[in-house]
Amino acid sequence: MKNKANEANQYIETHRALAAKTSHQPILHFTPSLGWMNDPNGLIFFKGEYHLFYQYHPYQTKWHQMYWGHAVSHDLITWQELQIALAPSEVYEDSPEGGCFSGTAIEHEGTLYLFYTAVAKNTAGQLIQKQCVAMSQDGRHFSKYENNPIIQNDSLGKENPHFRDPKVWQKDHTFYMLVGVSQDHVGKLILYRSENLLEWTLMDVAFEEPNAWMLECPDFYELDGKDVLTFSPVGIKNEYSSYLIGRMDYDKGRFQVEKRGILDYGVDFYAPQTFLTPEGERYIIGWQNGWEWMDEWNGFGELTENSWCGAMSIPRKLKRKGDRLHALLPEKISQLKAAETVIYDTQTDGYQKLVSTIQKPTLIELSLEAGKIPITLVFKDKRTGQIDVFTIEEHLSYHSEGNPLGRKDITMPLSSKSKTLKILLDLYAIEVFDEDEGTVLSVNSFFKGTLAREFSFSCSEKARLKQVVVTELNEKQLIKRSLKG
The missing domain is CATH 2.115.10.20 (Glycosyl hydrolase domain; family 43)
Structure with a gap:
């Protein structure tokens, strides 16, 4: 044989x-x-x-x-x-x-x-x-x-x-x-x-x-x-x-x-x-x-x-x-931090809509206050126009537009205890962690062969969104692809 x-x-x-x-x-x-x-x-x-x-x-x-x-x-x-x-x-x-x-x-x-x-x-x-x-x-x-x-x-x-x-x-x-x-x-x-x-x-x-x-x-x-x-x-x-x-x-x-x-x-x-x-x-x-x-x-x-x-x-x-x-999210992810940027802080910035361009595997951390006023997060591929939208209200919802493979009407429950959301971005993969409730929402987003995305967010109630931190993770090839016995 x-x-x-x-x-x-x-x-x-x-x-x-x-x-x-x-x-x-x-x-x-x-x-x-x-x-x-x-x-x-x-x-x-x-x-x-x-x-x-x-x-x-x-x-x-x-x-x-x-x-x-x-x-x-x-x-x-x-x-x-x-x-x-x-x-x-x-x-x-x-x-x-x-x-x-x-x-x-x-x-x-x-x-x-x-x-x-x-x-x-x-x-x-x-x-x-x-x-x-x-x-x-x-x-x-x-x-x-x-x-x-x-x-x-x-x-x-x-x-x-x-x-x-x-x-x-x-x-x-x-x-x-x-x-x-x-x-x-x-x-x-x-x-x-x-x-x-x-x-x-x-x-x-x-x-x-x-x-x-x-x-x-x-x-x-x-x-x-x-x-x-x-x-x-x-x-x-x-x-x-x-x-x-x-x-x-x-x-x-x-x-x-x-x-x-x-x-x-x-x-x-x-x-x-x-x-x-x-x-x-x-x-x-x-x-x-x-x-x-x-x-x-x-x-x-x-x-x-x-x-x-x-x-x-x-x-x-x-x-x-x-x-x-x-x-x-495992603590070991924090050991991969290459550069951390606080792109929004209500104590210093007041309310504004900010944009950050993501080029590498990235961890986004949002500090929240409980409420019903929606916070909208948008990830956009400027070449194709495809966007992935997350809306944070009493629950987290996901919607992908301009993407023929997008999944719609996906929700994850949140609670009044939800204070910290972490979003992990990698090529094709998005994972959202509610660190207080211990829930996760995972979706694939098929941006054409690149991780480059434009990230923006908005909230009509300043006090709802406390801080947004964007952290680039070490881009070294973590998966070793040499085939060993």
Whole structure:
């Protein structure tokens, strides 16, 4: 059988230099050198490095047979692209429409385990999904288990075309796995248990969502004394990344929900997964794009003309405050400051409308007072006339004009406690953080191959807007694109 991983790595190495000359890529947001990328997979700290695996197809800028790409970091900001971790090389995963789908990573007794969904056609020509595992001692080279698949598709009584995205963790001395399924057009997460990571027993349906026909890419972890379950529901309008706070009943195999929330109010944040740092902090990353089935989706812009398509969000620090999750911009971003300018201060300037030209990755910080008088923020491409507009009232709303790929009528709730908004700008990516409420809104803005934008703002009530600070971030190439083993 062909060594598909070596073939793909050779292809990437051969075409990477040309891709770098002909494509524009974000500075802060991880992207592969070339090819298609979607869901983050198997996020883990192993042997002194953060490992980011991801759904990947190296040969074109649209979804096709899935591989696992691989990158590492020492700080969750600067990434080193590595060679492919998993390739669809076995008969149980080697279909053009299949491959190595999403999954998780776990370390046990010095070995790194990658759990993933293998997808291939059965004898009737139907795509069937099964759970598999690969192992590594060094975090670079992976061997698939000789007795894969470890969970067959018929564990629910019959074959199911939607049976994917295993999430594995350890509780006390037992391992558990959640897998997303669709039964009778209802999205469910089913729970398995194991004593050795290789032999699994079905327990029960841990959670089901009748308003979604599928629950993709589950994650599960403990945060500040509560269990947190996250997933991406398919079929719920304007809700693409959900979280549940509650408690897993390990005896019954059921998750007891206490509170539900949304991880991101934008339309470009999907399939999020988390890292646990050595210090015990939790960070989350999502795929900063969307799918064709989403109501607001209207293409991938010029990304399909580039050598690459798909980016990851900035890692966000997660905290639990009461019955809500708060997502915060990581402190490490402040270490990238190159130049800071206070372009508006009500104490010295009074009311005025100011303009700042943005040329590099930029962080904009707004200090607010509560109120209903709108504050309008405008980002304009002077060459094309395309503008992105954010309006701050009792909620934050986003509207893109002159952009055929713009998303309209996107809102994020604000509250009287909202005093600080941070807007992170990178090529194609805008992320807005409410630092007080812990909410985020992520959108992609496809300005044609440049970050250069004219930024202006206005507010008819002077006291509402206290200060605006624009900070250019260090433009050094944070993502190292040399392909290492």
